[in-house]
Amino acid sequence: MQTRIVLGIALIIGVAGYLAYTGFDEGRAYYLTCDEVAADEANLVGDHIRLAGTVVDGTIQREGDVLLFDLEYEGTRYPVRYVGLDPVPDTFKDGVDAVVDGFLTTDGHFEGQKIQAKCASKYEADYGTESKKPAGSTA
Amino acid sequence: MSLSDVGNFAIIVAFAFAIFSVVTSLLGVQRRDPRMMAMGERGTVAVFLLVTLAMFTLWAQLLADNFQNHYVAGHSNRDLSLTFKIGTLWAGQEGSLLLWTWVLTGFSAIAVLTHRKRHNRLLPYAIGVLMTTGAFFLYLNNFRTNPFEGLVGITAKGAEIPWAPQDGRGLNPLLQHWAMVIHPPILYIGYIGFVVPFAFCLAALYTRQLGSAWVQMVRRWTLVAWIFLSCGILLGGKWAYMELGWGGYWAWDPVENASLLPWLAGTAFLHSIIVQEKRGMLKVWNVTLICLTFLLSIFGTFMTRSGVVSSVHAFAQSNVGWPFGIFILSFLGISTWLIISRLPDLRSESRLDSMVSRESGFLFNNLLLLAATMTVLIGTVFPMISEMVTGRNVSVGQAYFNKVEIPLGLALLALTGIGPLLAYRKTSNASLRRNFFVPVTGLLVAAPILFATVTHEFWPLLSLTLCVFVTLTILQEFHKGARARVHRHSENHLQAIMNLTRRNNRRYGGYIVHFGIVLIFLGATGQAFTREVKGTLGEGDDMSVGPYRLHVDSMTERENANYWAGRLDVTVYKGDRVVTKMQPEKRYYFASEQPSSEVSIHRQLSEDIYVVHAGYNEDQTKAVVQAYVNPLVQWVWIGGVVLILGTFLCLLPPVHRRRINAEVGS
Amino acid sequence: MSTNFVLVALTILTATWVLWPLRQRRIMGWEFSSEDTPLGRLTLRKEVLLGNISDLDFEFAMGKLGEEDYREMREALKRQTLKIMEQIEVLLETGTPSPSDTDGPVNASSKCAGCGGSLPADARFCPHCGSPLQ
Structure with missing residues (x-):
């Protein structure tokens, strides 16, 4: 048993x-x-990658159903082609931190299939520092 | 003296009383001094009252637009509606953790009030555990994430003075939805409800009183927590479906997993305590499972609150990461030590006689639920662990979860049908044939029909077939039970079913919960047949999705104090027939400067039509429209309601067993 | 200023209420009762066994068990229940658990603080000297 x-x-x-x-x-x-x-481009072609960075101001372009933009992290830029079917999140815009799911192509592009944009926590946290600025008029 | 000072005062005094209660309760029970234990009990109630004061203070500040409070300024704004202002209390970190404390201390107070009359030896120890947890959260509320911090401005002379902005930053538009107003409190009640069973379990372990007494005491608590947790998970899914606009409701997101983990462990616990009550078996399982459930609840809160899910770096930056880590590890250590040192007291009172028995059914149900818990847990924490070990963050993605959890889930579904048909101890071959004849025949008939008419894909086909099988077993249980009553009590069939359900409420309530689960599986299977299209449409343009044709009649705009909205008026045709008119919107919220898509959903029992206004093309003349046809989604919510009703039935008090009592007594 | 006053008053009030039990004299040799006593445990076990018999009857009526299994299991349950009921009776008459009670260690029976006589499990008054108990 x-x-x-x-x-x-x-x-x-x-x-x-x-x-x-x-x-x-x-x-x-x-x-x-x-x-x-x-x-490490050469070794990563074909691997499933979640690419993180900040959307570079003014680089977002629409080409039919495809969305083009550059992501940047500590000075390094990388071009992204978003070909996914899912709608781009509402919070996705210039200057936000984004994570794009996708693959590296051999021609040096990153082909994204899913976008996540981080925002809520950032805009939550900002308040404290701003308030520390001198509030001149109240003096 | 401001409202913030009242709030601060309340939480600091509550913190002191929580520690006081732990000390007096534990000392009191060691020294057998009822006075000290009574003080511990009163202290617990006092903590709850003080935290209540803090909650109402924060609400008062939110409703009064008191923007000097940084939490109010950061999460609310003047034009927000009353409902959302109330809900803003749990929209951010500080408020959520205050809500956590409030629910926790509320439960502790109720536990004290319901159990104190009986001079129960477990209660003082339980208070010790409850108030230790309370003190931990009050520590966070006071010193780590204080919701009553004020904003200060610096004058020209460099002095700090209270400062308030003209208006707050507003509530995140994604959270401006009715489901999001009630979802966090309900989920929290679910999470925290497990703390009471856990506290009594530790008390029972410590005092070695491991019979059925503690199990009977916590059964109702567990069921209540389970209802709320189930409800919270479903509401979260409902919110994601209606608000996030990607057409689904479950994405194996770490935050979703965090709520599923304690649910899986708690479900296992609810099943295995039945075996302890009936047969005095699986005692080690029970104590392990409830400890696991509680720790996973805390872990879930930790994951969502410390930001550790996105990256390990967030953990170091977060101000609650380390305290949570230490708290979880200490309780993990204490529970493990108690269980191991009490193993001799947890010996089974009976042996497992046969593989084909109800007990082994429960055992395998537990194993499968535990396997699901562990695999979800590993998948969820894998990115953190890999980053800590190798320095490289590797996530496992939805493919992993679907690959693992779908087979485990279906095995569980099958067991939902098989288990209840088995008898305790052993099941004879004759009774196996008798009880499985109808359901298995149904299964064998349904499989080829579904293969021919619905789908050739393996997993959806298996899922639908099992739904048929389990439904038949449940119907058979009702029918056979009713027939037995018709014979014995000469009632008609309907009466018999009513009386049967009432008199055996735990068993038949359980069957109804199982049926709810079947419906949820049915709805989830529908996801395999989702169709989606994306197009850029102007006025007068058409787009097809599945059997439907979407026609954009007009594009309009509107504006109110809170937001600007661009709206599409879409008529949906099936052939030439008008099915419905839909109005998806793209909104732009002024206070938070954020856009938001307002999804339009046409609900049908067979399939939902789901249309999203995803934005505009470059010259703003056409709209990007995303449309989905989601079969059977509504059954997930219907199943949820059935599940909750079934659990309520299980909570009814038992009917007295006068007849058998008299028979044995004579 | 007045808020300060209210808060201080509130603290004092709460603290007084919480500390109130201290005003009573300490009762030496106080014991737990209810579920923790032999009687409580036996009653609980009786309830569980009666429930098991009821379930067994029900499962038999639904055709999940064979006749022979059913008779055998029911007899066993009935014997166990009878034994428990006898123990309960003995306990109620004598105030001490019968030696056959094997369900866990039995607590040393409590003593009256006034006269030192032994007390039944859930007594409100000492049966020897009549002094009230907690």
Whole structure:
């Protein structure tokens, strides 16, 4: 009796482990900033990458259904072509921090399929510093 | 003296009382001094009253547009409606954690008031655990994320004086939605509800009173927490579906996972305590599961509040990261130590007699739920761990979760059908044949029909077939139970079903919950058949999605104090027939300077039509429109309602067993 | 200024209420009761066993068990329940648990603070000297 129970338990753990292992292989994505990608372009072609950076002011362009823009991180710029079907998040605009899911192409582009724009927390945090500015008129 | 001072005063005194309660309760129970234990009880109630005062103070500041308070200035604005001003209390970090404390201390006070009359030995220890947790959160409220901090301006002479901006920054437009007003409190009640069972569990472990007493005490608490957690998860999904505009409701986002983890562990706990009550088995499972559920609740709050999900760097920057880490690790250590040192007291009272028995059904249900919990947990924390170990952030993505959780979920669904048909201890072959004949026949008939008419894909097909199977087992249970009553009590079938459900409310309430789960699986399976299109449309343009044709009648604008909105008037045709008219909007909120898409959804039981106004083309003459057809989505919410009703049924007090009592007594 | 006053008053009021139990004299040898006593535990077990019998009847009526299994399991449950009920009766008559109570360690029975006589589990007054208990 006990052995059959143990077998059952082992089976569940085994199957869950196997699924997790293969699922991990399929879903694996590297979270990299623009400078890291630029430094290691050759090795990253074809890998699933989540590219992080700030949207460079004035670079957002629409070309039909495709959206073009540059991401920047610590001085390194990287051009992105967003070809995904999902609508671009409302918070996506010049100067926001964004994470784009996609792949590197051989011609030095990053092809994005999904965009996340970080904003809420940033605009939440800003207030404190601003308030520290001299409030001249109240003097 | 300002309102902020009142708030600050309330939370600092509450902090002191929380520590006082821990000390007096634990000392009192050690020294068997009822006076000290009574002080611990009263202290707990006092903490709740003080935190309530703090909550109302913050609400008063929000409603009075008191922008000198940095929290009010950062999250509210003058033109916000009353409902949203109330909801703003939990829109940001500081307010959310105050709400956490409020719910926690509220639960503690209720636990004290309901259990104190019985001179229960577990209660003082439980108060110790509850108020330690309370003191931890009050520490955060006071010293880490204080919601009552004031803004200061610096005068020309360099002195600091209170300063208030003309208007606040406004509430994040994504949060300006009814589901988002009620979602956080409900989810928090769910998370925090598990703290009471956890506290009683630690008390039982410490005092070695590990019979059914503590399990009976916490069963209702767990069910209540479970209702709220389920409700909170569903509302979160509903909000994402209606507000975020990507056509779905679940994306295995870390924040979503954070709420699912305690739900999975809590569900396992709810099942395995039944076996402890009935057969005195699985005791180690129970204590482990409730500790796990509580720790995962705290961990969920930690993940969402410390920002650690986006990157490990956020953890270092966040002002709550380290305290949370230390708190979780200490409780993990204490629980592990208690469980290991009490293993001899947790021995099973009976043996598992057969693989084909209800007990083993429960055991495998627990294993599957635990496997799901662990795989979701690993997937969620993998980016953090990989970054800490290798310095490179690797996330696993939705592919991982779908690959792992869909098979595990379907195995659980199958077990939902099989388990209840098995008898305790052992099930004879004859009864197996008798009980499985109808459901298995149904399964064998349904599979080829669904294959021919609906889909050839494996997982959706399996899911739909299992839905049929489980529904049949549930119907059969109702039918057979009712038939037994019809024979014995000469009632008609409908009466019999009513009485049956009332008299066996835990069992039949459970079946109804299971049916809710079936409906949720049905709705989730619909996602496999989603269709989506994107197009740039002007007035008079057409676009097709699935069997529907969208026609843009006009593009209009409107404006109010809160936002500007660009609107599309879309008529949806199926063939030549008008199905509905829809008005998706693109809004621009003035206070927060943020755009927001207002999704338009046409709900149908068979499939939703979901249209998003995603923005404008370069010359602002045409709109980018995203349209989805989402089959069966409504069944997820319907299933949710069924699930909640079923759980309420489980909460009803039991009907007395006079007959058997008399029979055994004679 | 007046807010300050109200806050201080509020603190004092709350503290007084919380510390109020201190005004009573400490009761030496006070014991826990209810679920923690032998009687409480036995009653709980009886309830659980009665519930199990009821469930078993129900499952049999629904055809999940064979006749033979059912009889055998029901008899076993009934025997256990009877034993518990006997123990409860003994406990109620004598005030001490019968030796066959095996469900966990039994607490040393409590003593009256006034005269030192032993007390039944949930007594309100000492049966020997009549002094009121907590």
